[in-house]
Amino acid sequence: MPPLPNAVTAAELQTLSSRAISAKEAAYCPYSKFRVGACIITDAGEYIVGANVENAAYPVGTCAERVAFATAIVAGHKDFKAIAVATDIKPGASPCGMCRQYMREFTTPSFPIYMYDGEGNYTVKTMSEVNPPPSESPRFYDTDVFAN
Numbered sequence: 792m793p794p795l796p797n798a799v800t801a802a803e804l805q806t807l808s809s810r811a812i813s814a815k816e817a818a819y820c821p822y823s824k825f826r827v828g829a830c831i832i833t834d835a836g837e838y839i840v841g842a843n844v845e846n847a848a849y850p851v852g853t854c855a856e857r858v859a860f861a862t863a864i865v866a867g868h869k870d871f872k873a874i875a876v877a878t879d880i881k882p883g884a885s886p887c888g889m890c891r892q893y894m895r896e897f898t899t900p901s902f903p904i905y906m907y908d909g910e911g912n913y914t915v916k917t918m919s920e921v922n923p924p925p926s927e928s929p930r931f932y933d934t935d936v937f938a939n
């Protein structure tokens with residue numbers, strides 16, 4: 792049987808999580824003091840990290856997930872296997888609405904989001920679980936809808 796799309800091996804998940812956890816150290820978060828690190832693994836097995844970068848004008852700040860995806864896109868990556876997001880809270884944090892929308896642009900509904908707490912435990916959800924289809928979620932802009 793061919794491997795499932797978006798399936799990460801145990802070794803890949805180990806690297807993905809440790810890079811997301813260490814990326815927390817790069818966060819610039821003097822306002823919230825809430826450190827978030829993220830790491831994406833591409834289909835080819837490259838790892839790209841991000842962390843939240845805040846701003847005195849709060850909405851201008853960007854989350855770790857969007858920093859990681861923007862970095863990956865600018866580096867020329869197109870196909871992504873999974874993302875890990877690491878925080879210091881239990882049971883981890885799920886991506887905000889802007890990040891769900893942002894990530895949908897570059898991922899499929901089965902794309903997994905691994906959410907790590909401060910102790911290395913995770914929960915995992917797919918894009919379609921955190922971002923339901925447009926019929927159920929009218930304010931969610933889906934690339935498939937705009938593809939026609």
Ligand SMILES: O=c1ccn([C@H]2C[C@H](O)[C@@H](CO)O2)c(=O)[nH]1
Nearest residue numbers: 823825827843854855885886887
């Ligand atoms: O999934 C999340 C949730 C929050 N944040 C950031 C945004 C802000 O800088 C801080 C507090 O919300 O954490 C992320 O980067 N990713």
Ligand SMILES: [Zn+2]
Nearest residue numbers: 854886887890
């Ligand atoms: Zn976000």
